[in-house]
Amino acid sequence: MSFNILSWLVWLPVAGAITILFVPRDKADIIKWVAAGFTGLQVILTVVLWMNFNKDHVGFQFMEKASWIPSFNISYMLGVDGLSIPMVVLTALLSFLCIFVSWKIDKAPKGYFSLFLLLDAGMMGVFLALDFFLFYIFWEVMLLPMYFLIGMWGGPQREYAAIKFFLYTLFGSVLMLIAILALYFSCGRTFNMIELVEIAPTALGTLSWWGFSGLKVVWLLLFIGFAIKVPIFPFHTWLPLAHVEAPTAVSVILAGVLLKMGAYGMLRINFPMIPDGTVWFAGALAVLALINVIWGALCALAQTDLKKMVAYSSINHMGYVMLGMAAVVASGTQHGSNSAAAQLGMNGAVLQMFNHGTITAMLFILVGVVYDRTHHRNIDGFGGLASKTPIYAGVVALAWFAGLGLPGLSGFISEAMCFLGAFPVYRTIVMISTLGILLNAAYFLWSYQRIFLGKLNEKYANLEEINGRELFTLVPLAILVILLGVYPSPMIDVMKTTMAHIVELVQVSPLLNVN
Amino acid sequence: MINYGIAILLLPLAAFVTQIFVGKRLPRNGDWVSIGAVTITFCLSLAMFGVMLVKYDPDFVIDEAWQWFDLGSLTVHLGILIDNVTVVMLLVVSLVSTLVHVYSTSYMEGDPRYSRYFAFLSLFTFSMNGIVLANNLLGIYMFWELVGLSSYLLIGFWFEKNSASDAAKKAFLVNRVGDIGMFIGIMLFFTSTGSFLFSDVFAGVESGLFSTEILTIAGLCLFAGAIGKSAQFPLHVWLPDAMEGPTPVSALIHAATMVAAGVYFSFRLFPIFTPTALIVIAYIGGFTAIFASIIAVTQNDIKKVLAYSTVSQLGYMILAVGAGAYTYGLFHLVTHAAFKAGLFLCSGSVIHAMHHAYHELHDHESDPQDMRNMGGMKDKMRTTYLTMLICTVALAGVPFTSGFLSKDAVLAGTLSLTMHHPEHFLLVVFGFGAALLTAFYMFRLVFMTFYGEPTRREVYDHIHESPSPMTAPLVTLATLSFFLFFTLPNLNPFSDHGWFTTLIQAKDSVVPGHLNPTAHEIAEGMHHAHTPAMILSILIAFGGIGLAILMYLQKKISADDMAARLALPYKLSLNKFFVDETYQRYLINPSLAFSKVVAFLDWELYDKYVINGLGKVTEWFSRVVGIRWDYNVLDQQIVDGVGRSTRFFGAGLKFVQTGKVQNYLVWVLVGVIMIYVFQAVS
């Protein structure tokens, strides 16, 4: 293939960032349009990628491979499959929209937008890298711009939030690095993920460190590294703080894309490479998912800060993803050989990742809209805004209802798939976690009532209606939310082959087929 | 037919979309878009109904499913089911919907969000048709939640009122409680059958995929959805509050159609209910019927009375399902839809008149819905009065009305059940008790509103009959309250035989093991119970009416006296048995407090102390390592120690360092000589 579309996807934002560095500092408009141009191009490329993607192909497509550090067997290797393509689309779309969300940034726009593009490149790289070392590098690359974006353009507690975010995630990265090295040395010194998937399931089996099964240790190290990103209880407290302090666009990226990386990492690495560990831990994963769902929802219910509420709703929603992922064991004989349930759960999990990305992006953008006008986010400090800003209230209602899983909007179908997939294996856990959808509705409706319904708060008698630029950032997301809610097939068709393959890979675990 | 079904489903949706986006810019705020859409829907339903009558086939069914998504190992289908029940339901929904649309043009005139109102009505019609047409559990669940959404939007339509927005939220959340149960039920069925389609689920049940216990639980879980939507005890609390919405909405959604969805759903699911499940259902229905009618007796808000009456009547329908007379539950649903919608629209007409009267008097304090402020309005509002009277008579179950036939059948079913299982005698008590109270409170309502002396003369003087867009639907619905429309071609007012009973026939239960009586056995039992039930119900209806006449028309018995004598029941009834308060105190407040505790634990304790504590420990440790060990010991003592000792030696040796090359050379020479000597010696 002469046109290396994946490399273009990864390096285009870098090129954009460099271009921005050459634009004079005071030409803010040019900087923004350059950023918009490059991310827009990226969106077009992802559309091209989507069009040319072969849905029935098992394994990676558009592969690129070049030797990089041959002495350590490290190569520059990119590829895309049904698991990563929804994430790639999501990343490109959200990055593009976020440029417009950040249009009003006037503090050092040059730095902001170049860092933003760098962040974009890092995220793209994580989803496309097939070499473990490259994966790790992109993982870290993305951390740095995030740190500065929160720390410099954030809210009043930005330094604290940035440091906390950075240290927390770095802690996870370090654990992940240990696991990567363990895999590297135990699997014949390779970082190649495709090879690792073949070698690791057997190579790790005999590994033992000081009496601990090496397999479980590696699985847990990877898991904690990814769990911090998801975030899974009890590694979640960096999230509300970082979300609240970050500027709107960064919150959108944080919740929309970064959280997905954790789940993506588990699906890409933990599940196929260490199926025994996956089977061993699946029950605990379901329990953690339940805690995430209930805990996140309860915390969201109690919040008075709107953005914090939305942040906790992310914890709640990512719980459904975990629940769907835990369903993977349903395919083994031990759990009734229900491979349909396993696939339902796994597809549901990825679909939920994508849907949560779009929905939560809408939520954060909408919070940003009202914050820009009123300069506070206290839920009780509004009141009756619906009569003043009907369009805004309508869009918020759409996003809010999508968030509480209303049928016909995309959140519902993916949540339902996660539940249905996990149900045959974890009956009680799923039953309890359905309480989450009640609490979901409670906190969304209650906050909606306090902000938009009732008598108009006189303070906001002159509140401006949502403007064209803001609507422009919301409409594509809203269309996706409705489209996938009514007809999820296009997305499911793209990923089902890959998900079936991952289920198969996990299913080889002998632990799963003990009678 | 299938195309008709799709058109019926999509037309209101199209109207909704049009209204939301361009409604405000259209002439007349686009109400004609919605009205046009539902009218066409009604015509299509009528056409289907015509086809159904021409075919006159009880087994007529079209069941078509399309693939929704495909996972390879699993394909999920959704589709449309059209049988006689669907057609009847579609006709009911589209008829009431059309009438309410027309009525609303006048009722909602001048409202700032007029076009939005019609958009929501269309959304509701779309979702309701979706429930009726769906041939699968998931589809029903989806539209189930969508009617919940439209209900939320319409209850909270006047969201500036806090009570309205509270009621809207409450309705949605209480329904969600039921929906969770329903979803668990769907999961239970789906897990074993791998399909959402009714046909597959029924086939699975019939083939013995489920044990009786699981089937009972799963059936009751599904029924939980109906408890929520049809406002059965203990989830009935949302419906009376839902009266905060505009009255036409109450008529359409909270009386005729949406709340009946639960009954419709139970009707569809009847074949898979086990005997245990059915008994539970019967008790829930029966208890709700009597419970709500007791509350209705003491309410003073005209819409609250009707709301509790609706709850009670829905209880009847559920009771019928539980008793096995489930086709008669549906029959009651259909007849009830007409006269209850009529009652609500009549009350809307009264409220509208009161509201305008207050408006003209610049009185913004008084409650236009309080019956104590009304009285004697029969002379001012002739049409409203007459239509309301007809509907009331129908609801009370007086012969020659549709309500008489359907309620009688429900009571016959209950009586038949008790005859076979005398231990369930309470159900009969509930059924007939509710019938007595219904007749009583309905006539109390009529007498308080339309008879007697007006409480405030000046208000009375400003009362006017409502305009024709409002009265025309009233007349239509009142007309439909006569028995004739439901028994054609049969003309016997005391028998329910007619097109309905012919076309909609009970099916046998698919629960394996013949645990339930067959449809034939149930019909047989009802046949025996029919005559006693009819005689009893006529007596009871007239008894209730008579009591109301004595107390509220002739005032022979003082209502206040009665209230004083029955202080405790009166207080309980007036305060709705304190159910709301109990929920508030023992469920909602603790939950909110618990959420605060969790948030506190999460943010103030866990994050601040554990996570930040870990950071603090690391910091402390780094301080110890960095300052005490690294700086004080390693750097200051060891590293600097090396330096210091060097300096010490340097101070001694610096005299050797003259800086003169020649001196160094001497030392070099000395060194060389020493090496030489050393070598020579060794």
Added chain:
Amino acid sequence: MVGLNTYLIIGAILFSLGMFGVITRRNGVAVLMGVELILNAANVNFVAFARFGGMDFTGHVFSLFVIILAAAEAAVALAIILNIFNSLGTVNIDEANQLKQ
């Protein structure tokens, strides 16, 4: 018979003289001359070893090399000394101690 030892002794004497000059003289030019003597002592040794020690022409070549090097060195060193004289007014190397101060 003039053997290797004779040459070596001459070389040693030359070296010692040169060393003495380098160590004791204060005059920069004299020090330079001492260095030249040392170099030449080395040359004598090279040639002697070439003749008696089996180094063949390598010794000769090296001594030639050293002579050239010495010439170059002398040129550079004299230039330095000239510069020192120009700036300090003396060729006494003990006084050229600016770096030390």
